[in-house]
Amino acid sequence: xxxxxxxxxxxxxxxxxxxxxxxxxxxxxxxxxxxxxxxxxxxxxxxxxxxxxxxxxxxxxxxxxxxxxxxxxxxxxxxxxxxxxxxxxxxxxxxxxxxxxxxxxxxxxxxxxxxxxxxxxxxxxxxxxxxxxxxxxxxxxxxxxxxxxxxxxxxxxxxxxxxxxxxxxxxxxxxxxxxxxxxxxxxxxxxxxxxxxxxxxxxxxxxxxxxxxxxxxxxxxxxxxxxxxxxxxxxxxxxxxxxxxx
Ligand SMILES: NC(=O)c1ccc[n+]([C@@H]2O[C@H](COP(=O)([O-])OP(=O)(O)OC[C@H]3O[C@@H](n4cnc5c(N)ncnc54)[C@H](OP(=O)(O)O)[C@@H]3O)[C@@H](O)[C@H]2O)c1
Numbered sequence: 001x002x003x004x005x006x007x008x009x010x011x012x013x014x015x016x017x018x019x020x021x022x023x024x025x026x027x028x029x030x031x032x033x034x035x036x037x038x039x040x041x042x043x044x045x046x047x048x049x050x051x052x053x054x055x056x057x058x059x060x061x062x063x064x065x066x067x068x069x070x071x072x073x074x075x076x077x078x079x080x081x082x083x084x085x086x087x088x089x090x091x092x093x094x095x096x097x098x099x100x101x102x103x104x105x106x107x108x109x110x111x112x113x114x115x116x117x118x119x120x121x122x123x124x125x126x127x128x129x130x131x132x133x134x135x136x137x138x139x140x141x142x143x144x145x146x147x148x149x150x151x152x153x154x155x156x157x158x159x160x161x162x163x164x165x166x167x168x169x170x171x172x173x174x175x176x177x178x179x180x181x182x183x184x185x186x187x188x189x190x191x192x193x194x195x196x197x198x199x200x201x202x203x204x205x206x207x208x209x210x211x212x213x214x215x216x217x218x219x220x221x222x223x224x225x226x227x228x229x230x231x232x233x234x235x236x237x238x239x240x241x242x243x244x245x246x
Contacts, residue, residue, distance in 0.1 A: 034194075041064055043065070044066065047098065052172045053108030058086050066089055099127065105161075115154065128198055180207075186203050
C-alpha cells in the first residue's frame with residue numbers, strides 16, 4: 001500500500017514538473033515515466049465513431065498509432081469516409097472484433113449504452129481502457145448526474161482491464177484542434193500507474209496537458225467536472241468558453 005502511494009507521489013511530482021516546464025517553454029509536455037514495455041506504436045481500438053471517436057482516431061493515427069474503429073456498422077459509407085480521413089493503416093470492425101488485438105480500448109460511446117457495450121466487448125483483461133464518458137442528464141436548464149460513479153461501475157464489469165478516466169472534461173473540438181499553447185489541462189484518474197502513463201502520453205500527443213488526479217475512485221469527480229463543463233458551455237454559453245487549466 002505504502003509502495004503504491006509512494007509510486008503515485010513520485011509520478012505525480014515528476015509529471016507536474018514536466019507539464020509546467022513544457023507550458024513555460026511552450027513545447028509539448030514530457031510524459032510521466034513510461035513502463036519499459038510500453039510500445040511506441042499503440043494498437044488502439046476506438047469504440048464509437050461519433051465526435052470523440054473520430055477526432056481521437058484521426059489525431060492518434062497522425063501521431064503514428066494503429067487505429068481500429070469499433071462500429072455497429074463498419075461497412076457503412078460514413079465509416080469508409082472516416083477511414084479515408086484517418087489514414088491508410090486505419091481499419092474498422094464490429095466492436096467485439098475491434099478489441100481483440102488492441103492494447104488500448106477507447107469507449108467513445110453514449111453513457112446509457114456503456115455498461116451493455118463493455119459487457120458485449122468480451123474479455124478485456126490486459127487492455128488499458130480509456131473512458132471519456134460523461135453520464136449527463138439534461139433537465140430544465142440543469143445538467144444532472146446520470147450515474148453516481150460510472151467510471152468505476154464500468155471497470156467493475158471488465159476484470160483485469162486497467163481503466164483510465166480522462167478526456168471527458170473538454171470538447172472533441174479541442175481533441176481535433178487544440179490551442180497551440182497547450183493550455184487545456186486534461187485530468188486522468190486510474191489505479192494503475194503504468195496505464196495512466198501510457199494514456200498521459202496519448203493525451204500529450206493530442207496537444208493537451210495531462211494531469212494525474214489519483215485513483216479511479218476519483219473518476220466520479222471528473223464526471224462532475226464534465227457536467228460542469230457542459231453546463232457552462234452548452235447552457236450558459238459564455239462569450240469565453242470554460243476550459244480547465246490547473
Ligand atoms: N462531444 C464531446 O465534445 C465530448 C467530449 C468529451 C466526452 N464526451 C463523451 O464521449 C462519448 C461520445 O461522445 P460523442 O460526442 O462522440 O457522441 P456521438 O457523436 O453521439 O457518438 C457516439 C458513438 O457511439 C456509437 N454508439 C454505440 N452504440 C450507440 C447507441 N446505442 N446509440 C448511439 N451511438 C452509439 C456510435 O458509433 P457507431 O454508429 O459507429 O457504432 C456513435 O457514433 C459520450 O459519452 C460523451 O459524454 C463527449
